Amino acid sequence: MTSRVALQPGRGAARPRSLARRLTSAALQSTALALLVAGLAVNVLVYGWSHATLRGQAELQAAIASDGIAPALLFRDTRAAGEVLQLLKSSPDVRRATVLDATGQEFARYDAAAPRPPAAATQAAAAEAGLIEVRQPVVQGREHLGELRLAVSQRALQRQTLMLCGATVLSALLGLVVSWLRVRRVRRAVGRAENELNQLAYFDPVTGLQNRHAAMELLAGLAGEPAARFSVLLLDLDDFKLVNDTMGHAAGDALLGQLGGALQHAFGATGQVFRLGGDEFVAVIRSRRAGESAEHLGRHAIACFNQPMRFRGKLMPVHASVGIAEFPGHGATAQELLRAADTAMYRAKSSGKNGFAIYDESMDRENVARMQLSEELAAALQRDELVLHYQPILDLETEAIIGVEALVRWRHPTRGMLMPGAFIEVAEGSGLIVELGGWVLRAAARQQAAWQARGLGHLFVAVNVSAQQLARRTLIDQVDAALKDSGADPRQLQIELTEHALIEDVAANVQMLAVLKLRGMKIAIDDFGTGLSSLSYLKRLPIDKIKVDRSFVNDLSATGEDFAIVATIVGLANALKKEVVAEGIETPQQLAVLKRLRAQHGQGFLFSRPLPAADVEALVARADTFPAPAPAR
Amino acid sequence: MSGLASWRRAWPVWLAGVALALLPIGDALAVERGALEAAIVFNVLQFVEWPNESALPDGSPLTLCLRGDSPLMAPARLLEGRAVRRMALRVARLDGPAHPCQAVYIDSAAAEQDARNAVREPALVIGASDYRPAARPSIQLVAAEGRLAFDIDQRQAKQSGLSISSRLLRLARTVSE
Numbered sequence: 086m087t088s089r090v091a092l093q094p095g096r097g098a099a100r101p102r103s104l105a106r107r108l109t110s111a112a113l114q115s116t117a118l119a120l121l122v123a124g125l126a127v128n129v130l131v132y133g134w135s136h137a138t139l140r141g142q143a144e145l146q147a148a149i150a151s152d153g154i155a156p157a158l159l160f161r162d163t164r165a166a167g168e169v170l171q172l173l174k175s176s177p178d179v180r181r182a183t184v185l186d187a188t189g190q191e192f193a194r195y196d197a198a199a200p201r202p203p204a205a206a207t208q209a210a211a212a213e214a215g216l217i218e219v220r221q222p223v224v225q226g227r228e229h230l231g232e233l234r235l236a237v238s239q240r241a242l243q244r245q246t247l248m249l250c251g252a253t254v255l256s257a258l259l260g261l262v263v264s265w266l267r268v269r270r271v272r273r274a275v276g277r278a279e280n281e282l283n284q285l286a287y288f289d290p291v292t293g294l295q296n297r298h299a300a301m302e303l304l305a306g307l308a309g310e311p312a313a314r315f316s317v318l319l320l321d322l323d324d325f326k327l328v329n330d331t332m333g334h335a336a337g338d339a340l341l342g343q344l345g346g347a348l349q350h351a352f353g354a355t356g357q358v359f360r361l362g363g364d365e366f367v368a369v370i371r372s373r374r375a376g377e378s379a380e381h382l383g384r385h386a387i388a389c390f391n392q393p394m395r396f397r398g399k400l401m402p403v404h405a406s407v408g409i410a411e412f413p414g415h416g417a418t419a420q421e422l423l424r425a426a427d428t429a430m431y432r433a434k435s436s437g438k439n440g441f442a443i444y445d446e447s448m449d450r451e452n453v454a455r456m457q458l459s460e461e462l463a464a465a466l467q468r469d470e471l472v473l474h475y476q477p478i479l480d481l482e483t484e485a486i487i488g489v490e491a492l493v494r495w496r497h498p499t500r501g502m503l504m505p506g507a508f509i510e511v512a513e514g515s516g517l518i519v520e521l522g523g524w525v526l527r528a529a530a531r532q533q534a535a536w537q538a539r540g541l542g543h544l545f546v547a548v549n550v551s552a553q554q555l556a557r558r559t560l561i562d563q564v565d566a567a568l569k570d571s572g573a574d575p576r577q578l579q580i581e582l583t584e585h586a587l588i589e590d591v592a593a594n595v596q597m598l599a600v601l602k603l604r605g606m607k608i609a610i611d612d613f614g615t616g617l618s619s620l621s622y623l624k625r626l627p628i629d630k631i632k633v634d635r636s637f638v639n640d641l642s643a644t645g646e647d648f649a650i651v652a653t654i655v656g657l658a659n660a661l662k663k664e665v666v667a668e669g670i671e672t673p674q675q676l677a678v679l680k681r682l683r684a685q686h687g688q689g690f691l692f693s694r695p696l697p698a699a700d701v702e703a704l705v706a707r708a709d710t711f712p713a714p715a716p717a718r
Numbered sequence: 719m720s721g722l723a724s725w726r727r728a729w730p731v732w733l734a735g736v737a738l739a740l741l742p743i744g745d746a747l748a749v750e751r752g753a754l755e756a757a758i759v760f761n762v763l764q765f766v767e768w769p770n771e772s773a774l775p776d777g778s779p780l781t782l783c784l785r786g787d788s789p790l791m792a793p794a795r796l797l798e799g800r801a802v803r804r805m806a807l808r809v810a811r812l813d814g815p816a817h818p819c820q821a822v823y824i825d826s827a828a829a830e831q832d833a834r835n836a837v838r839e840p841a842l843v844i845g846a847s848d849y850r851p852a853a854r855p856s857i858q859l860v861a862a863e864g865r866l867a868f869d870i871d872q873r874q875a876k877q878s879g880l881s882i883s884s885r886l887l888r889l890a891r892t893v894s895e
Contacts, residue, residue: 156885159761165889225764226803 105276124253147221166193181236292345300359304419319426322364383441406433407441459515474695488545530571547579552586635669752789765886769879780805783819840878
């Protein structure tokens with residue numbers, strides 16, 4: 086497992102301002118705003134109340150004084166009026182009091198103003214501007230005698246308001262500090278959560294590498310720089326599923342972790358490595374050593390996969406296919422570059438796995454051609470342009486035809502008769518293989534039923550089934566539909582599967598094959614020896630036949646390695662009580678060796694190439710013994 | 719507001735009163751001393767409370783008794799009907815038919831004699847500025863320092879069951895207990 090290095094996030098990632106920082110500033114701003122509003126409201130209210138109270142007090146004082154003044158005014162006694170006004174001394178807010186008689190003439194006056202220095206006087210004059218004036222009529226009984234005017238200073242009120250303002254500001258500041266202290270704690274928690282989210286969003290927990298999201302951001306950022314030069318390596322593991330299935334997911338994760346480490350080690354200095362998901366990695370190489378070509382990079386990448394990877398001491402088989410695309414030549418955007426690398430990677434995969442390919446435009450042209458072919462094939466399925474040919478399978482002992490392998494041909498309207506090699510890969514790529522497989526099953530079953538009707542019911546028909554028919558769980562339905570539609574004898578219908586098709590999901594496939602066997606069908610493993618040839622599969626899977634791949638038969642001689650291999654396979658099959666069919670028998674020598682090895686069945690040009698159904702019938706009718714006339718392709 | 723409105727209606731009377739009050743005493747003695755004293759007497763009445771006064775209906779008469787030959791009679795008649803708090807001023811002759819008197823103005827020995835004979839109920843006795851009754855009155859008008867002032871004898875007032883407002887006491891030249 087690679088160490089979880091906190092790699093720098095993608096360069097192109099324009100990260101928004103940290104959530105924690107925004108939270109802090111928002112919290113402080115709202116606290117400040119709340120304090121400001123509350124403080125302002127309290128100050129305005131208190132000022133209003135105090136002002137009203139001051140005015141109320143002044144009015145009360147004026148009322149009291151005017152009551153005392155009334156008799157003085159009535160008797161025109163200014164001395165007595167002055168004495169009453171002097172009582173206002175006890176109220177320091179009262180700056181001035183004037184008594185006017187009924188004619189508006191000043192009758193008596195009180196001034197609180199003590200002698201002041203000139204500077205203070207100016208100041209006082211300014212303060213006097215904010216005087217509250219209260220007018221109180223002087224009444225005796227119903228008679229209006231005059232008016233008392235009181236001028237009350239607001240200085241005390243202003244001072245009090247100022248102090249309240251100061252206290253508000255101080256307590257608001259204190260509140261902000263407390264708030265900041267609290268928010269800081271929350272901010273730390275949010276910051277931690279943010280980092281974790283960041284880790285989740287940009288990093289892959291299995292490998293510790295950055296993930297697809299980070300890769301796309303980096304690529305988008307780099308592709309935005311016209312002067313940038315970089316290479317994109319897309320790496321896809323071959324048969325990763327096998328590791329997961331046979332050794333468990335823990336082993337799969339360990340393998341991914343080790344690979345991530347190896348890739349990071351190989352490319353970390355010159356670029357960045359990301360796990361796109363599943364068994365896909367991408368390396369973005371930004372600086373290349375002088376003279377280093379894309380081929381170097383490809384070989385370098387493949388070398389990573391050739392290092393032995395172990396899980397709990399067990400060696401894990403791992404290979405990868407690598408597609409390489411270059412910026413700016415192979416694409417202008419992150420998506421285009423990844424698509425180009427993907428195209429190259431598929432090219433590498435289809436040309437034998439554990440290799441690399443560098444994107445070039447012809448791949449796209451081929452893709453277009455493949456797409457066109459795929460469309461034509463879909464139409465061909467509708468228009469009944471497909472036809473089955475049958476290659477006889479013989480009992481090597483008696484050299485009697487015991488069955489046939491159905492092989493599909495395409496009567497292409499412009500290109501003539503096409504062999505499967507020309508279109509099966511396209512069908513697999515587009516998923517049409519499932520439909521095509523269904524068609525083949527139906528046609529083969531119909532043929533078997535037809536032969537049965539014509540007294541050739543002893544011939545079995547073997548049908549090739551693709552991995553996708555298994556993976557999509559359509560096989561059983563297709564078989565049942567074919568049997569029902571044709572009335573064929575299921576015991577004379579056989580299914581041929583490659584090892585690769587079987588290992589995708591062993592448990593599910595075992596079940597599916599068991600169902601087919603319940604129908605009475607036989608199951609054969611095709612191309613045995615070319616794939617993994619796992620003995621444990623042979624034991625677990627309900628297999629009836631093993632087909633020895635033509636590559637071993639080709640160079641079969643009485644000595645040689647292939648002899649040993651075929652001998653082993655035949656011995657194994659016999660020991661496991663399974664039938665053996667040798668493919669691709671072309672010479673009497675091969676036949677002789679196979680006979681000596683006690684291989685039961687065989688097929689090949691030595692006996693017959695694949696033939697239309699009618700020709701097979703004719704062949705059987707002749708009941709000739711083989712060897713047939715010289716094989717012809 | 720009603721006070722203010724009534725003041726506005728009565729303004730010519732008041733203006734006359736104020737004009738009189740503003741006159742220096744020296745001249746007033748010669749011209750209308752009676753009018754000035756009448757105004758003071760009227761004002762003094764505003765600050766005196768009679769027993770049972772609160773039980774009287776609004777507009778009940780407050781009778782000021784003085785001799786018919788008093789120089790105060792004519793100016794007092796001018797004030798007749800004016801409000802003294804909740805009551806209305808009425809002027810009656812001491813030497814005329816018997817009347818209940820709430821206030822008595824004494825400006826001569828004859829007036830003092832008449833009052834002794836005619837007045838039964840507790841009354842506010844006011845002595846004129848130029849006459850000192852033998853029995854001390856509750857209010858004694860005095861001419862001093864060129865102005866007209868008054869002295870108050872609280873004991874007399876209390877004996878008569880009268881209550882004199884502290885606001886008037888404050889204006890008095892002297893207050894004896």
